[in-house]
Amino acid sequence: MLETFAPCARAPGRPSAATLPPSAAPSRARLLIRAPGLTRAFVLALGLVLAVLALTGCVAPTPTADSHRDAAEQTVVDLLSAVATGILVADAHRRDLALGPYLETTAGDAEEAARSIADTFGVLQPPTPEADLLRARLTPLCDDAVNALADLRIALNRDDAEGVAEAARLLAHSSDALTLLQGELS
Amino acid sequence: MRWLTGFTLGLLTAVGGFLDIGDLVANSVVGSRFGMTLAWVVPVGLVGLMLFTEMSARVTATTGRGTFDLVRERLGPRVGLANLLASYLITFLTFAAQLGGMALALELASGIHYLLWVPVAAAFVWIVLWRLSFERMEKTYGILGLALVVFGVALWMLGPDWGVLLEDAASFAPPAQEGPAVWWYYAIALFGAAMTPYTVLFFSSGGVEEKWGPRDLATAKVNVFFGLPLGGLLSLCIMACAAVVLMPAGIQVSDLGQVALPVVSVLGKVGLIVVILGFVAATFGASLESGLSAAYAVSQYFGWRWGKALPPEKAPYFHLVIMVSLLAGVLFMLTGLDPITVTEYSLVFSAAALPLTYLPIFVVANDRGYLGDRVNSRFTNILGSLYLVLLCAVSVAAVPLMVYTKAGQ
Amino acid sequence: MSDRDDGAVFRIGFTVLDRQIVDAEGVNVAKVDDVEFTWTSGELPAMTALVGDTAALGPRIAGRLGGFWETVLARLRPPDEEPTRIPVGDVERFVPATVLSTPAPRGMRPLEDWLGRRVLARIPGGRR
Structure with a gap:
């Protein structure tokens, strides 16, 4: 009697003896x-x-004065990075070092980044009056940085050398103010 | 004479094909935030990559079989499946990141939003995978990828204080403004960028496609031992450019445009064109390689017909995997996730899965049944074991560090 | 369990299972997912065929996942279709890959062949 003995017909999960040394x-x-x-x-x-x-x-951590201060510090550092990028881009435009699409894209990316950083800080709930003061100082700086970068992007789009120079001035001013705040926070 | 040109070509291809969006982003971010203090990670990762790529090449040249083919055979279907799932998911993530990187590079060139470029890039990748022969494909993006040498040129022209750079590199400690947790996190990401798993997978299956025999082993070894280090040198150039130009300005790299800034600042428009060409070539090449690797992995596990050498109608499932992966990759990137973020995550997850990818290669390369006398030498085994310990340590630390530092903040 | 061939003793777990089956023309056929034995009464069970059916891989993977795998794939198969099996007589050698002395049996992978014929061949460049 021929029986076809297929090992796989056994209960699943138990390895058949044939498949093991x-x-x-x-x-x-x-x-x-x-x-x-x-x-x-x-x-x-x-x-x-x-x-x-x-x-x-x-779960969002309960805001403490320390964590709010840390968030502010991080915001300042990130904004400085975006602003510095804008300054280098403006410089590259002034010295005719790069092509339009590259400059516009890089400036646009910096602006987007700055907006996102500003928003992330903006939604935080300040826990103490000192934090309120910090927020009151930082928020206009955020806005200035974002606006300056937006101005840069617009001027680059129009290939407006004067506009770019003006935006560069605003960015330099913004950078100085942010650096001052950074010094105070650290 | 023909041998010499073939050899040079192979070497150049290895150098040009080494860098991908992961390397571009990781080296640039690290240089801008940490200066040269993480420079040591690149040689460490490079040695590991050379070690395992050589093993893989030896296995392929001797047995005529690809890596994954042998993983299931040697380690069983269960381990093979775990390996496959991890490898496929990570290669897919890398693949999506490369597509995103390609789109970003095209945006830098054109000003057109990168999301519009994602499907275009994917279509181009598919056409090449469908039609172009393996060798021609490799040589094209390999040679074009050499455009990234522009970072070396830019570094030279920036005329940095080499003493300070070397001092930084030898300090083995994070700079003042960054903490140790973030430093180690980025060390892991950089390590993941240097030891990309899909490279070895692609290399070994590519060897089968090109029908390597024991004679080709010598050429493969030269490519590994000379080509890869030169590629690593390019990585360090990118890091140094960022350290010299971006770090003093307080710029922390978060976009591809910033990666090119050092080159632009010193080489102007010509430098810009060359560097964007390099970006496109590197990400394009890496898209091809990672897309193929994903398909190789799946096909070799299940025993399907595979390979670019076959006409597509003769290897249907293989091409189906490529098409599905491409479609999924495009959809994934079209959700609007920042390609740079996707890249960083792909690096960390790659690092976390490194032992799973490299341990099977190590096991197979020691098997006399496959390799006969060409099994690993004692030196290779000692070094390989040390690296496996390192890979396990990196793997264990990767995800917790990611959670702790909130992905590098 | 062991099998005898010219006095050579080998173990299925290492020599046969999970090996790549390659036909006489060098084309990949399948992986050996399982092995079929035939037990004639009065004789020892003998290995009669290699099963290259992905569904058979199921039980070898892990308990629940494997059983699920097997059930799903078995349901997807058309009712009158046989699981892919290669008679052991066709095998020329087992290591390093299982090489057959014949070209691959037709109709082993109907879905894949259909995909190749009807879909991929229709796309320009598919037949190259």
Whole structure:
């Protein structure tokens, strides 16, 4: 009587003896008996850890004076980076070092970055009166930086040398003010 | 004489094809924020890459089979599947990042918004993968990628204080304004950029496509031992340019345009054209390589027919994977995620998955059944084991550091 | 379990399973996902065929995921279609890859061939 013995017809999950080297089969079988419970527990534990991590990430931390100050410092640093980019771009335009599309794109990226940085700081809730003062100082600086970069982008678009020079002046002024604040914060 | 031109071509291709959007972004960001203090990561990553690429090349030249082909055979379907899933997801993320990088580079050249370029770039990648022969494809983007040598030229012309740069590089500590956690985070990202997993996968499958035999092993070794270090040198040039021009100005790189600023400042319009050409070539080449790698990985696991050498109708599933990956990549980038951010994440996740990619290669390269006498030497094994320990350490640290530093802030 | 061929003893786990099956013309056929044994009463079970059916990979992957895999792929297969199997007699050698002495049997991968014929060949450059 011919029986076609297909190992895969066995209960799924149990490796058939045919697929294992003989020496490995007994210990494998023993481990498998314990494995389902172990694996489940492990997966649950891992899931719990990940959930905790995710939740602590999602919930906004209670603003403290320190964290607000840190956020302000970071904002200043990031704004300085965007403003400095604008200054270099304006300089490159003045010295005719680059082509229009490149300058416009780079200036546009700096402006977008500055806007995003300013917004991120703007939505923070100041926890103390000192933080209020800090916010009152920083917010106009943010606006100045964003506007100067916007002016730069517009002037570059129109290939307006005077406009670019004016924007560069505004950016330099903005940079000085931000550097001053940075010195006070650190 | 023909041998010499072939050899030079291979070398140049290796250099030109080395850099991708990950290297461009990582080296530039690191240079602008940390100066040259993380320069040591590049040689460390490079040595690891050379080690495992050589192993992979030896396996391919001796057995005529690709890496993934052998992973499932040697380590079983379960480990092979885990390896495949991790490799595919990370290669896909890298692939999407390269497409995004290509779109950004085209935006710099044209002023047209990068999202409009994403489908165009993808279409171009697909056409090349569909029609162009393997060798021609490699040589084209390899040679064009050499345009990035402009960073070396720019660095030379900037005339920096080499003493200060070297001092920085040897200091092994973050600069005053940055903390150790961020420093190590970027070290890991830079390491991930140097040891990109898809490179080895592509290299070994490419060897099968080009039908390497033991004779080609010597050429492959030269490409690995001379080409890759030269590529690494270019990485350091990018880092140094950023350190010299951007760091003193307080610019922290967050966009591709800023990466080119040092070149523009000293080489003007000519430099700009060359550097954008280099960006496009590097990201284009990397798109091709990572797209193919993803398809190689899947096809070799399942035993399908694969390869650019076959007409597409003879390797349907292989090309289907390419098309699906391209479509998914385009859709992913069209969600508007910043390509630079996607790149940085792809680097960190690559770093996290490095042991999974490289351990199987190490195992196969030690197997006498496949390689006979050409198994790893004792030196290779010692170095390889050390690197595997390092890779595990990097892998364990990568994601927690990312969470702790909020992705590098 | 072991098999005898010219007195050589080999283990299926290493020599046969997960190897790439290549036909006489060097074209990839499939991976050996499972192995078929035939047990005639009065004799020892003998290996009769290599199964290159991706669904058969399921149970070898992991318990629940594997079973799910197998069920889904089995349901996707048309009812009167046989799982891909290659008679062991066609095998010329097992290592380093499983090489067949014949060209690949027709109709082994109907969906893939259909895709190649009907879809990819229609796109310009598909037949090159």
